[in-house]
Amino acid sequence: MENLLEMEAGIVKMLKTVFDPEIPVNVYDLGLIYKIDVDDEKNVTIDMTLTAVGCPMADFLAEDVKQKVQSVDGVKDVTVNIVFEPEWNQSMMSEEAKLELGYL
Numbered sequence: 001m002e003n004l005l006e007m008e009a010g011i012v013k014m015l016k017t018v019f020d021p022e023i024p025v026n027v028y029d030l031g032l033i034y035k036i037d038v039d040d041e042k043n044v045t046i047d048m049t050l051t052a053v054g055c056p057m058a059d060f061l062a063e064d065v066k067q068k069v070q071s072v073d074g075v076k077d078v079t080v081n082i083v084f085e086p087e088w089n090q091s092m093m094s095e096e097a098k099l100e101l102g103y104l
Contacts (some may be wrong), residue, residue, distance in 0.1 A: 003074070011036055011044065016066045021057055025100050027065065029079040031092025034083060043077045044069055049088045059083055060096060 015028040027033060027048065035047040046065060046073045050058055069078045090103065098104045 007038060007042070007072060007074050008010040008036065009070070011038075011069050011075070012067040015065065018068055020051065020061065020063065023051065025093070025097045029094040029100075031094065031097070032061075032088065034086075038075075041076060042074050044075055045079045045081065047081045047083050047103055049083055051088055053084055061095070082093065 012028060016026045017031055018027045019025070020030060020032075021031065022028060030051070032048050032050065033046060033056075035045075036041070037045045039045075046069065048055060048065060050061070062082060066078045066080050069075060090098075093101070093103070095104065
């Protein structure tokens with residue numbers, strides 16, 4: 001169990017290195033990551049959203065998330081699903097993100 005917790009912490013750490021090119025905040029603190037599942041074989045499935053439907057950077061962000069999460073020790077495969085339910089809004093951002101963007 002401890003190994004799984006370490007892996008999940010590593011995944012979150014890597015997600016915090018993925019930035020939306022138009023917003024100077026990482027996708028994790030923006031609240032764009034809705035779900036992280038790690039199965040028994042160490043395959044990772046991530047549900048994430050975008051700040052706007054039709055975002056031209058969708059493929060770039062999804063691929064960046066996939067590549068960075070695959071670099072975490074022990075991770076075998078990564079699937080990134082782009083979802084739009086629930087619809088993202090600014091209340092989903094972390095306190096750090098709100099502070100960085102001047103919302104606090």
